[in-house]
Amino acid sequence: xxxxxxxxxxxxxxxxxxxxxxxxxxxxxxxxxxxxxxxxxxxxxxxxxxxxxxxxxxxxxxxxxxxxxxxxxxxxxxxxxxxxxxxxxxxxxxxxxxxxxxxxxxxxxxxxxxxxxxxxxxxxxxxxxxxxxxxxxxxxxxxxxxxxxxxxxxxxxxxxxxxxxxxxxxxxxxxxxxxxxxxxxxxxxxxxxxxxxxxxxxxxxxxxxx
Amino acid sequence: xxxxxxxxxxxxxxxxxxxxxxxxxxxxxxxxxxxxxxxxxxxxxxxxxxxxxxxxxxxxxxxxxxxxxxxxxxxxxxxxxxxxxxxxxxxxxxxxxxxxxxxxxxxxxxxxxxxxxxxxxxxxxxxxxxxxxxxxxxxxxxxxxxxxxxxxxxxxxxxxxxxxxxxxxxxxxxxxxxxxxxxxxxxxxxxxxxxxxxxxxxxxxxxxxxxxxxxxxxxxxxxxxxxxxxxxxxxxxxxxxxxxxxxxxxxxxxxxxxxxxxxxxxxxxxxxxxxxxxxxxxxxxxxxx
Ligand code: SF4
Numbered sequence: 001x002x003x004x005x006x007x008x009x010x011x012x013x014x015x016x017x018x019x020x021x022x023x024x025x026x027x028x029x030x031x032x033x034x035x036x037x038x039x040x041x042x043x044x045x046x047x048x049x050x051x052x053x054x055x056x057x058x059x060x061x062x063x064x065x066x067x068x069x070x071x072x073x074x075x076x077x078x079x080x081x082x083x084x085x086x087x088x089x090x091x092x093x094x095x096x097x098x099x100x101x102x103x104x105x106x107x108x109x110x111x112x113x114x115x116x117x118x119x120x121x122x123x124x125x126x127x128x129x130x131x132x133x134x135x136x137x138x139x140x141x142x143x144x145x146x147x148x149x150x151x152x153x154x155x156x157x158x159x160x161x162x163x164x165x166x167x168x169x170x171x172x173x174x175x176x177x178x179x180x181x182x183x184x185x186x187x188x189x190x191x192x193x194x195x196x197x198x199x200x201x202x203x204x205x206x207x208x209x210x
Numbered sequence: 211x212x213x214x215x216x217x218x219x220x221x222x223x224x225x226x227x228x229x230x231x232x233x234x235x236x237x238x239x240x241x242x243x244x245x246x247x248x249x250x251x252x253x254x255x256x257x258x259x260x261x262x263x264x265x266x267x268x269x270x271x272x273x274x275x276x277x278x279x280x281x282x283x284x285x286x287x288x289x290x291x292x293x294x295x296x297x298x299x300x301x302x303x304x305x306x307x308x309x310x311x312x313x314x315x316x317x318x319x320x321x322x323x324x325x326x327x328x329x330x331x332x333x334x335x336x337x338x339x340x341x342x343x344x345x346x347x348x349x350x351x352x353x354x355x356x357x358x359x360x361x362x363x364x365x366x367x368x369x370x371x372x373x374x375x376x377x378x379x380x381x382x383x384x385x386x387x388x389x390x391x392x393x394x395x396x397x398x399x400x401x402x403x404x405x406x407x408x409x410x411x412x413x414x415x416x417x418x419x420x421x422x423x424x425x426x427x428x429x430x431x432x433x434x435x436x437x438x439x440x441x442x443x444x445x446x447x448x449x450x451x452x453x454x455x456x457x458x459x460x461x462x463x464x465x466x467x468x469x470x471x472x473x474x475x476x477x478x479x480x481x482x483x484x485x486x487x488x489x490x491x492x493x494x495x496x497x498x499x
Contacts, residue, residue, distance in 0.1 A: 025250060028441045042326075060269045073317055084314030087276030090359050111361040113359070114391035115450065124430035135256055136359055137275040137481040158274075158328050160317045173259070175252065175451065186389065190451055193386055193444040200440050204378050206212055207436040 009173050016108040026188075029079045031133070034152070036111070038063055040071035040089045041161025044094035045097040047156030049155065052104040055150025058165055059153020062105045069094060069112030069131075073162035074149050081149035083166070087139045088113040091131070099123040101210040111174065115186030121178055133185070176181040213349055215295025221487055221495055222304030222336070224252040225353035226281060227312055229485040230273050232457040233264035234499055237397075237458065237482040244395060244455040245446075253453025257395075260448070260480055269298045271313075278316035279355035281305050281336035284418065286392070288346025293483060293489045319357070339411065350498075357479070362476045363388035364476035366410060372471050377402060378437065384475040385441050385457075390450030393479035395458045397421065398441065404465035411470035412453045416461035418476040425462065434460045448480070458482075490492050 012020070012044065014034035014081035026032075037060075039045070053059050072086040079105040091098075098116055101107065102123040110116070110124070111132040134142060146166055177185040212335065238261060245257040261452075268276040283301060287293075309330045317326040320335055343350070365384045369376060376413025381400055388396075399419075425431050437460040447453030458480070486498040 011422075029252065029255065037338060065318045071317060073276065073314060075314065085273050090362075113449065114389075115392065133450065134257055135263075135462070136277075137479060138259055140266035140270060140272045140274050141259060144266075156320050156455060158323070170488040185452065186450060189343065189390055189446055190386075193389070193446060196443060196445065197386065198384060200382065200443050201375075201379055203443070204382075204436055204440050205375060206373060207432075208378075208438075210432075 001194035003057050011170070013198060014168065015064055016066070017107055019182075020127045021108045021130045023178055024130050024176045026176055026183045026185055028176040029173045030132075030176065031173055032145070032168050034066070034168060036066040036168055037163055037165045038068045038072055038086065039163050040069060040163060041157060042094065042097075044157065044161050044163060045101060045153065048050035049097060049100050049104070052100065058153060059076060060117060060165060062097050062107070063108045064106045066109040066111065067101070067105070067107050067159060068110065072149070072164055072166070073159060082147065083146040084145050085139045086146055086166075087142065088134050090114040090138055091116050095120060102127055102129055104192070112181055115177055118187065121182055121184050121187070124180055129134055130176050130180050132174040133164045134172060134174045141172065145169060146165075147161050211349040212292035212294035213489050213491065213493060215297070216298045216491050217489060217495065218297060218300035219304040219307065221351060221379040221489060222283060222301045223311075224306040225283070225487060227355045228353065229355055230278055230316070232268050232485070233274055233481050234484055237247055237466065237480070238459040240421045241395070241480065244458065246455045248455060250447065250451065250453040252451040253447045253455065256341065256448040256451050257455070262484035264481070267424060273314065273316075273431070275318065275357065276357065276454050277357040278319055279357035279361075279483070280320050280353040282354055282356050283336055283337045284341070284354070284415070285413050286343050286350040288343045288348050289348055290345060298338065298446070301338055305336050306331070307346060313370045319419060327425040349489045350486060351489070352418060352484060354478070354484045360392045360477050360479035364413070364474070365394050366406070366472060366474040368406070369473060371469055372473075374433075377471075377473050378433070378440075380473055381437060381475055382440060385444060388477060390446040390456070391393045392477045393449065393481070394446055395448055397478040397479050397482055398457050398460045399450045399476050399478070400460070400471075401464045402462065402464040403467045403468060403471055406472050408465055408467075409474040410476075412463040413476045416463045417476060418484055419461045421459045430462050434462050437462070477495075
């Protein structure tokens with residue numbers, strides 16, 4: 001164990017303003033309140049781009065909002081849609097689409113797991129947008145931070161691909177893994193690992209001699 | 211009394227549900243050990259969060275992850291048992307039962323590889339692998355559903371007369387390519403030798419080995435040990451928080467073959483979905499994990 005300081009986990013309300021997004025630093029751990037739109041579908045993002053290009057309305061307004069790469073499933077209880085589970089999906093697979101979406105919708109936060117590529121990082125810096133990384137496979141605790149589903153759009157798609165707007169309360173903690181200043185924890189770790197690789201291979205060679 | 215279609219149908223259904231709602235005990239133990247050793251706060255917090263989520267899944271009857279994956283089973287059939295009824299059909303119907311009855315429901319993940327259409331059924335679903343156990347009068351079934359995040363980083367390469375260092379360098383390339391996108395800390399399996407298909411199967415089966423178990427061959431034991439140290443020096447850490455625990459285990463297996471050597475590497479994410487049960491010849495079902 002090390003003796004690094006234990007920073008308090010602060011609450012943020014979604015959607016962030018671009019200024020709020022810019023005030024966050026890489027590695028900040030935060031709890032999220034407010035509203036977010038989620039979807040785990042590639043086809044959903046393709047439709048968003050089509051709508052942006054044709055000027056067609058989206059099922060609900062996403063300008064300046066939070067958009068998470070997340071799948072979800074709900075049940076109806078007393079006229080409310082309560083979550084059975086939510087969980088992030090790997091964001092990198094949307095790398096070709098997200099720069100257009102971040103710019104087109106002026107998103108101020110994106111969430112998911114595994115990070116996003118350099119072109120997304122660039123778009124985020126331009127707009128004032130951060131990436132919240134959350135643990136995959138910790139669904140029960142993440143779901144505890146979801147109050148209810150407010151609405152869905154594109155209901156012709158399968159459940160996890162629809163656009164779904166949720167109310168959050170103390171969702172997370174999630175980590176700011178790409179900030180709005182061009183820094184990405186994922187790129188940093190990838191670079192560091194690549195730098196360490198020759199040394200690691202030497203150590204493996206030494207271990208083989210034992 | 212033979213092992214019947216009905217028994218296997220129910221067993222395959224139950225195994226899948228258990229695998230979704232319980233992180234195996236060896237894995238929880240390994241996460242707890244990793245948490246003690248982690249030097250980075252964010253990584254420790256992530257490991258704590260994972261353990262708490264896993265406990266909640268088990269005690270509150272919830273899914274550990276929303277990606278329920280596609281059904282995959284490993285079946286070992288004792289040569290002394292008797293079977294009655296269609297066994298493949300039992301798995302197909304068992305999965306259909308699961309889809310109809312599991313609470314909360316699972317989403318559609320079975321994907322047509324060419325049209326990307328999603329469904330609850332599909333060609334060759336569940337993915338079944340059969341093996342025999344000589345002399346045994348029981349059947350063992352392991353269920354390990356495969357989801358996107360941990361499935362997509364598997365890789366394979368065919369070498370000719372490779373040196374061990376080439377194999378290990380390739381292994382590290384696979385580790386770096388995956389980075390932290392497969393929900394680490396992961397369990398890594400590597401299969402060396404045999405044929406193309408056999409190496410892949412060995413790698414997959416190696417991920418199913420219990421954490422802490424040892425390979426029977428000392429040469430492989432040493433390799434597993436040094437590769438685990440090497441992986442954890444990369445610094446990706448739990449969910450990419452940059453800590454010391456990128457893998458909980460590296461499991462290697464090998465088979466003799468010819469002078470071309472396929473090497474397959476695959477991963478299982480930290481929830482390490484894996485459940486096993488045994489059905490004895492009198493139809494008694496025992497959950498092994
Ligand atoms: S890799 Fe595993 S833990 Fe991560 S999202 Fe996929 S199934 Fe869940």
